[in-house]
Amino acid sequence: MSAKRHCSVDFLTYESERDNGKIECSTYDKLIKTAIMVMSEVGYKGMSIGILADMVGISKSTVIHYFKSKEGILLAVMENFLPAYIDEFKPVLNNKSLDGVTKLNKFVHFHMKMVAERKDVLSINIKDGKFLTGKSRTVYQQQQRLYGQQVVRIIQQIQSEETNLFKDLDPHVTAKAIMGMCNHACVWYKKNDILTGR
Amino acid sequence: MSAKRHCSVDFLTYESERDNGKIECSTYDKLIKTAIMVMSEVGYKGMSIGILADMVGISKSTVIHYFKSKEGILLAVMENFLPAYIDEFKPVLNNKSLDGVTKLNKFVHFHMKMVAERKDVLSINIKDGKFLTGKSRTVYQQQQRLYGQQVVRIIQQIQSEETNLFKDLDPHVTAKAIMGMCNHACVWYKKNDILTGR
Amino acid sequence: MSAKRHCSVDFLTYESERDNGKIECSTYDKLIKTAIMVMSEVGYKGMSIGILADMVGISKSTVIHYFKSKEGILLAVMENFLPAYIDEFKPVLNNKSLDGVTKLNKFVHFHMKMVAERKDVLSINIKDGKFLTGKSRTVYQQQQRLYGQQVVRIIQQIQSEETNLFKDLDPHVTAKAIMGMCNHACVWYKKNDILTGR
Amino acid sequence: MSAKRHCSVDFLTYESERDNGKIECSTYDKLIKTAIMVMSEVGYKGMSIGILADMVGISKSTVIHYFKSKEGILLAVMENFLPAYIDEFKPVLNNKSLDGVTKLNKFVHFHMKMVAERKDVLSINIKDGKFLTGKSRTVYQQQQRLYGQQVVRIIQQIQSEETNLFKDLDPHVTAKAIMGMCNHACVWYKKNDILTGR
DNA sequence: AATGAATGAGGCTTCATTCAT
């Protein structure tokens, strides 16, 4: 019903690449999916409720009806994602029978699996978290810190062990470098790529 | 004259942190400086010409007078930056008397120096290049590719030499991982930090 | 609510001369009516959405809400008008039992009735059609051509008949001269004038 | 020096069709020529000083420097044209030895020659005169009336003579019909057309 | 004669949101 809206960002295809199966799903789910797709491409500020509505084929009012506000969309995306993403690794971290190198190995695998599976949400998480306001913002920052500290602790464990690894390096910087390497994969990783580059 | 504009992004301070010296400089220069500051914080889409104008203390029309359009600002920021950033490393790359590992070492230092000095412009370059349109866009993409290929060639040189380094790794993926590690520093690096983390 | 806007075109009265009856009608209808009035006076380029909004007593956004864009207004005016205006005369044209002179007579009456009743829309049609863009423009041009060809065909029929009328005249030029004479009435015809001139 | 400005009216070619001879001429003359070209296509309101400046290859300030204001351009175009256009026919009109039909014949030839030679200025005169303000406006209206009355007087002369022509027709309406027929040629007449239509 | 800097006013459009239905 709603006329095709002109999208100034030509690298953004309206038809979701993900909907191969065309599985019938609720309006809400369609909205979340589409929001993730759009935001991961053009960012929170670059996304507009109107474009979202057009893509899903509903009216702007309906989008608001589901999420209360634009920030509500960002929040929904993150809430569906963040908690799991933080807690899932804890068991490994706290497993006293594992040495640091093994933990780091596992962590990188864990994190990269997330990149592979949800690089869209992850990049939103990284780039657009700053646009949250109020309480949501505090919660978001807290969670980011907690997640990062996991790696710091692993590095510290490694340094405390017999290896030469990371000797004399600051654990925080090292942790950030490793996270950076992984996270930046959001930018270049392409599904079904056999990681052979291009 | 222009009333202080309400800024919805509360983490963005209007008073430039960089202008300690308050060196008198041209309107154009003030504009570029401010644009870089704002864009590196809230992105191209998050920046508005009105905020820019208010921060510099001129009218919106004057901003347009200098840059023709909003995209013109992004373009100006990148043009002032990109060319140097690409060519400067070439001599090292083409130096036949250097082995791969040394080149990589030098590249990382070179790139990280850039991060340290101009993380603001670099992050704009990475995050907002996609908003260029038309010919500027093509040029931008071309330059990005060229810069990236430098690292790929270094990795390949290393692989062709006697070291075990990067053995059996795809050079493109490896290059991207290294670039990612460096570039991500834009996110966490803070000037005058002794790199002790936080 | 909206302050009376200063109108730079002083010969344009804001209060519609046509709304004698002040019949309550929808916002959309009010908009179309007003747009026709304004455009027929100052042309498409001379009309502004803001003036329109003020005259109808709504906000600029609401005007866009109804027409999507300024060009949408022009389009709506023409679409409400053009189709009828082209098809209505066809039966006469195709009536094989009528001679050319009769047809011409009927056409001029038909066309002048239109001038008398809708000189406003007609003059917009003539003067501002060129500001349509894209597909609308093509459609517009096609329709104009079709309408004009009706007269050409009548002239040709007359020339093929026993009359001396239009002997040796080019039918296209003659048709255009006749249309011109009629259309120009938009400029000087005033309702309720007993056609006594002034 | 000035970047090519985007022109939204695609049927308007920037390169003057008239400048075949590329005769070197003063900036002022170039401006008048260009203004006539542009205004005759898109009207006074559709023309902008910026586009004019770009087309002539000078700055906006220079345009103002020559004409004081935008209305000054319109005025200049009309002043260069109107006086001649009114006075030139007077001798014929006042020639007592000519009968009305001959005068009308001569008038139409005279007027159509003007159309043929200066349809651009004539159409500006007809369509955009209403945008003059102040004293210029009064003068303009006065001149228009005078010119029109010439035809009325010819018609009246014809009616007072022995012909049956225009018998029982209102002279004002008839005059307007004739003027309309002629003037409308501005819309369709194309130079070098052998008037064979299309 | 010609221009660049600067601008206020306004123009079209987008956008997030509210409200009644």
Next chain:
DNA sequence: AATGAATGAAGCCTCATTCAT
């Protein structure tokens, strides 16, 4: 669950104009 009407605020940009040079 969903929407259309309506809007205020803001966004980008155009435009005519002024002024100093």
